[in-house]
Amino acid sequence: MAVIVQKYGGSSVADADAIKRVAKRITEARRAGDDVVVVVSAMGDTTDELIDLAHRITPTPPLREMDILLTAGERISMSLLAMAIANLGVHAQSFTGQQAGVITDDSHGRARIIAVKADRITRALSDGNVAIVAGFQGVNEASNDVTTLGRGGSDTTAVAIAAAIGADVCEIYTDVDGVFTADPRIVPTARKISRISYEEMLDMAASGAKVLNLRCVEYGRRHGVDIHVRSSFSAHTGTLVTDRPRPEGDPMEQPLIAGVAHDRSEAKVTVVGVPDVPGTAARTFEVVAASGVNIDMIVQNVSAAATGLTDISFTLPAADGQQVIEALTSHREEIGYDSLQYDDQIGKLSLIGAGMKSHPGVSAKLFGALRDAGVNIEMISTSEIRVSVVTRADQLDDAVRAVHTAFDLDSDEGEAVVYGGTGR
Amino acid sequence: MAVIVQKYGGSSVADADAIKRVAKRITEARRAGDDVVVVVSAMGDTTDELIDLAHRITPTPPLREMDILLTAGERISMSLLAMAIANLGVHAQSFTGQQAGVITDDSHGRARIIAVKADRITRALSDGNVAIVAGFQGVNEASNDVTTLGRGGSDTTAVAIAAAIGADVCEIYTDVDGVFTADPRIVPTARKISRISYEEMLDMAASGAKVLNLRCVEYGRRHGVDIHVRSSFSAHTGTLVTDRPRPEGDPMEQPLIAGVAHDRSEAKVTVVGVPDVPGTAARTFEVVAASGVNIDMIVQNVSAAATGLTDISFTLPAADGQQVIEALTSHREEIGYDSLQYDDQIGKLSLIGAGMKSHPGVSAKLFGALRDAGVNIEMISTSEIRVSVVTRADQLDDAVRAVHTAFDLDSDEGEAVVYGGTGR
Structure with a gap:
């Protein structure tokens, strides 16, 4: 019992x-x-x-x-x-x-x-x-x-x-x-x-x-x-x-990859032309955190040596976009950036699997699959058991299919199933 | 405050x-x-x-x-x-x-x-x-x-x-x-x-x-x-x-009569031909009580001397009628009655007022008003501050109006109001 x-x-x-x-x-x-x-x-x-x-x-x-x-x-x-x-x-x-x-x-x-x-x-x-x-x-x-x-x-x-x-x-x-x-x-x-x-x-x-x-x-x-x-x-x-x-x-052995997840609910904010000096990122994200919004991926580009300026991009739930833009705008002088870009036409693909810890080359294979499918990568973020990339929203479905196939996840049966939320 | x-x-x-x-x-x-x-x-x-x-x-x-x-x-x-x-x-x-x-x-x-x-x-x-x-x-x-x-x-x-x-x-x-x-x-x-x-x-x-x-x-x-x-x-x-x-x-003095209430939700049960010996009424109402129904008015007629039989009538919520009829039917031999009559086409009028305690003749005036309005009285029940009568359901409205006028309750203004339940 x-x-x-x-x-x-x-x-x-x-x-x-x-x-x-x-x-x-x-x-x-x-x-x-x-x-x-x-x-x-x-x-x-x-x-x-x-x-x-x-x-x-x-x-x-x-x-x-x-x-x-x-x-x-x-x-x-x-x-x-x-x-x-x-x-x-x-x-x-x-x-x-x-x-x-x-x-x-x-x-x-x-x-x-x-x-x-x-x-x-x-x-x-x-x-x-x-x-x-x-x-x-x-x-x-x-x-x-x-x-x-x-x-x-x-x-x-x-x-x-x-x-x-x-x-x-x-x-x-x-x-x-x-x-x-x-x-x-x-x-x-x-x-x-x-x-x-x-x-x-x-x-x-x-x-x-x-x-x-x-x-x-x-x-x-x-x-x-x-x-x-x-x-x-x-x-x-x-x-x-x-x-x-x-x-x-x-x-069954522990598989290399558990699955491919995707998310269409995020947006990307780019803070353009911030001084590439210590503390800028900290100030930026203090402002974002104070607005009560959880952010996801963060990317900072290498600065152009001539200007000493750099760009910081991050993703967040699109529903919180307005709030963060307002918070950053009201702290523009303090952070010292040139301009803000906001883009909610993005998609995020994540490859997840504990098996990838011990398998080098997972990221390379992922990027190769996306290249072969003609999908441009805009941001990359990795953890021990996950690789996430940001793409154009309208390329996300192609990206998911290409990666699913590249990692041998396709079933032979292809049973018809419906995938959805769980209520609450 | x-x-x-x-x-x-x-x-x-x-x-x-x-x-x-x-x-x-x-x-x-x-x-x-x-x-x-x-x-x-x-x-x-x-x-x-x-x-x-x-x-x-x-x-x-x-x-x-x-x-x-x-x-x-x-x-x-x-x-x-x-x-x-x-x-x-x-x-x-x-x-x-x-x-x-x-x-x-x-x-x-x-x-x-x-x-x-x-x-x-x-x-x-x-x-x-x-x-x-x-x-x-x-x-x-x-x-x-x-x-x-x-x-x-x-x-x-x-x-x-x-x-x-x-x-x-x-x-x-x-x-x-x-x-x-x-x-x-x-x-x-x-x-x-x-x-x-x-x-x-x-x-x-x-x-x-x-x-x-x-x-x-x-x-x-x-x-x-x-x-x-x-x-x-x-x-x-x-x-x-x-x-x-x-x-x-x-x-304002304490008025003689507070008001005239009426009820259309009751029914009348008559137990016909019960032996007019001590204990019959008790047995009858023990059966009714055991069925969990609250009864309202009870009337027992004088017995016809020749037969030694009498009739007992009582009123109860019409919604409970079926239940009581079933209970009485299954105890017919024990109670020893001839037949049951069920009538849900009745109305009840009640005249209420603490003032009537000290005013004799209230009942007489009530019965007179009903007689003048051509309303037949089927049952009567009185308490210290209330007189209730049962009439035909289709005569109830006439009865209420006649009694209301007879006891000088009519307003001079006659304001239009709506009278209804209170939800719960």
């Missing part, structure tokens, strides 16, 4: 029929003898609808009240799911974040889980219930105020509960079969990855693969929770995110 | 514009220097929509889960209302039933408030906030499980909070101007009652006047909370429910 946490996203519980389908899957696991905890997101577009409603009231909703509002969504989905399970003859009880003991800091709208006091959950399990837990929400310890974890927070709830109760596995159900070597909408021959390390999965998620939330993978790594990403529409095994050694007799 | 509890029903917060309108009224009270606690129901038809959703999942939703589901409604309305108040520059914080300290027994779906631990509310007030409290909901003490108080429960929440914090008055906002001497849809000349005792109000509510929930009036009487029923669409003074003596110099 295993202890299993299952997490279902908004698209898996979008309406009454979907909830009944999910309930059936849950009761099957329970009847097979497992203890089952289910973490559930709000139904379909509920969260977006509630946000719209708030913005019809005020352009600047207080964050504390916004969190109370949004958590109504899981309250609805979790109680309906408990009803649907009960209707199939299996005992079920639903629990809010507060009741499930999900304690967070008090950063409304993007709270971090600091503890999970799961005694009600373990008691519900030992009483023979399936325990349904509201994803995405918790309460802060000081004032018992409701908090939310931000987009994708239900994944984190699931892994945190799994860690707290010592679950054997945390299953994240989504609308795709798992994590793929590339987005199958772009690369029809992309393969499902059967097993991937936390580190690789983190780099995949940070590089644009949307199937798993970054913080959930971090939490899983820190607490050693095996995460099984799989489809709520099929019984197929999905992708196991784990650092455990492969079982004896597993014929 | 006064401490005021204001309660707004679902129709007062039906959409974003309505919420903004209510927020404006609340901030006006706050800016006038009062401490304000607001109790709010779910928006418009939210509760009914959630019930529908549950029934699309299962015909028999577990009550615990149903309560969690339904309480999502107030979570939405209360946070939106807090946002709308904040948008007008006044500090506001919303609180769930649990956060507001509303402790109930564990009868899911019809819980009773057993304590209100209002320290968070009083703290929010002393910090200068308007406190918004979710109506209709609480938690049971033993397990911190969410409970609901049943239809009309938000009125009870408001009065309970008012009692707990020692508020000067509990204002129940609704879509009518107050309590009227009769339903103005039937009697256009009905007058607004400016002041009424708890006892009269209880009898009005129990006799079909829907403007105030029965349990809320009971709670108010027990804790001495003045209840001011008024319209959220005007600034008019409404109806004050209180037992405090009238202020010195008030020209």
